[in-house]
Amino acid sequence: MSDSELETPATPAPDEAEDRLDEDDRLRPDFVRRVLERVQAGDADGARELVDPLHPADIADLFEIVDRDERQALAAAIADLLDAEVFSEMNDWVREELIDALEPHEIADIAGQLETDDAVAIIEDMEEDDQRAVLRALDPDDRAAIEEALTFPEESAGRLMQRDLIAVPEHWNVGQVIDYLRSGEGLATDFWEVFVVDPQHHPVGTVQLSWILRTARHIAMADLMQREQTLIPVDMDQEEVALRFQKYALISAAVVDQAGRLVGMITVDDVVHIIQEEAGEDVLLLSGAGEGDINEPIRDSYRARVRWLIANLGTALVASFIIALFGAAIEEMVALAVLMPIVASIGGNAGTQTMAVAVRALAMNQLTRSNTWRTIGREIRLALLNGATIAVLIGFGAGLVFSNPALGAVIAAAMLINIAIAGLAGVAVPVLLERLKQDPAVASSVFVTMITDSMGFLAFLGLAVASGLAG
Incomplete structure (x- = not known):
């Protein structure tokens, strides 16, 4: 074996690495700026010299950091550094954008160097005609493996697995x-x-x-x-x-x-x-933010988010209708309008806490049919403890501020009721959606918010009227 074969790649000096990466191993803004200045000046060699020492994952990060309009020029300047490993580390949206600018044989060269699962990730989202062109350019063995993987459902083990094994x-x-x-x-x-x-x-x-x-x-x-x-x-x-x-x-x-x-x-x-x-x-999904990727096109993000905002608008009308039923009571006693947001806010937060725990438990297979009722009972007991604590605080505070002990008692009782309902809804809604074969993370927040707001207002205003405070 020759001496050159025994040599190991030189590692950059600590000060050189620090010049490119910060203490959290993220690319420094001044380094990114220097690279882009070389690209904009047409100095491709200078840009490659700066980028060459980076790990493939850091090169992928570089493309994700720069503006969308600058990516194609950067790719052209450092084309020889864009190997298969860089593409495999890249954000899906950024990778798709760069792949669209390549010829089928270039994509085939990249896919042929990757494990089957990574190659499938590159090819699966392409247009059908482009996909066929890339597959035709692949070696027969690689093509057969990728075509077989594409027959399996998305996000399945068949798409995820590697064919190379012993x-x-x-x-x-x-x-x-x-x-x-x-x-x-x-x-x-x-x-x-x-x-x-x-x-x-x-x-x-x-x-x-x-x-x-x-x-x-x-x-x-x-x-x-x-x-x-x-x-x-x-x-x-x-x-x-x-x-x-x-x-x-x-x-x-x-x-x-x-x-x-x-x-x-x-x-x-x-x-x-x-x-x-x-x-x-x-x-x-719990927040209704879609994929939530900062590299996702604005149009796709808009479509993903606006539909849940519209759905939330519809459910908010239910709470508004309940408030309208007690309009006369609110006009008679302004303090009710002052305290209503507190009831809705605390109930909503309590429901969100329980819902997040339930969705996670369902995702981790910790919440199953065998322990559903035990889990519901646990969350209701916890909600009652939380509700009692908050009820004492808000009841005492409201009674003191408005010099009306009866009002303090009403909001305390309403808060206890609403937090208990929030605990029940926070676990029951995700479980029900899961039983209906729906993703519990998708719509749980909309329904839980509707329940906590509506029941909170109904309990608070209803108790105020029933007690003779208003109306």
């Missing part, structure tokens, strides 16, 4: 496996375990690489392997896949088709992205 027959011994791994051509290069299969290619066990390295050559794989393993059906939703990885602390897992044959594997690095995406997605 599978060996159960009658082999450790020595044969080691020789196979050393001499086999075209084998997977990144893996943590070896799958053991029967003659029908059904997975019957798994062996960690560390076990193989520490075991004598003559030991049979059938004696070494762990027979119990977590198998992932090819059509399983990616969120459920992530939950299994989390529950069983998996590093990788075999993916099987409907016949139980081994067709791929999923690794923990893919699942980390899924966990992050699903967690962020639920938070955004």
Whole structure:
């Protein structure tokens, strides 16, 4: 082996790295500005010199940071640095924008260098004609793997899995496996375990690489392997896949088709992205903000958000109708109008707290049919405790400020009732939506807000009238 082959890539000096990245490993604004100045001046070599030391993930961040109008010029200036790894790290919206400017054969070159799941992520959102053109430009093996992946449902294990894995027959011994791994051509290069299969290619066990390295050559794989393993059906939703990885602390897992044959594997690095995406997605859906990506086109963000604002407008009319029923009472006693926003605000916050807990529990499979009623009872008890605390504070305060103990008692009772209802609605609405096969994160907030506002106003104004304070 030559000396040049033994050399390791030079690492940048600490001061050079600090010149590009801040203490949180984010690109510094002055570094981004220098890169763009070189690009705008037509100094492509200077721009490449600045960007070249960056990690692919940092190059992807650079494209996400700059304005949309500057991305194409930046891509042209550092085209030779835009390899497959950079595209795999890139935000979906930014990547799609850059991909649209490439020729099919260029996209095919990028896809051919990626794992199947990353290649599918690039190709799946393309127009049908462009997709066919890219597939035609791929090598036959890559094309077959990607075409098969595209037949699976979106966000399923089939889209997520990698085809490159190591599978060996159960009658082999450790020595044969080691020789196979050393001499086999075209084998997977990144893996943590070896799958053991029967003659029908059904997975019957798994062996960690560390076990193989520490075991004598003559030991049979059938004696070494762990027979119990977590198998992932090819059509399983990616969120459920992530939950299994989390529950069983998996590093990788075999993916099987409907016949139980081994067709791929999923690794923990893919699942980390899924966990992050699903967690962020639920938070955004709770707020009705759509995908909530700052790189998403304004038109798409508008469509995603405005429909829930319109829905919220409709539900707000219910609360307004209840207020209108007590218009005379409010005119007679202005203090009611002053205190009404407090009832709505506290009830809404209490409902949001419970709803967030319930949606998370449903997403994590912690809230199931077997413990629904216990969970509802727990949240109601918690709501009553919170309600009693807030009721004492607001009742005492309102009675003191308005010099009216009866008014303090009314708002205290209304607050207790509203927070209790908020606790019930916060868990019942997500559970009901989940039972109806709807995503509980999508519409829960609209319905919970309507319930807490309407019931809060009804309880407060109704008690005020019933007690003779007004009306």
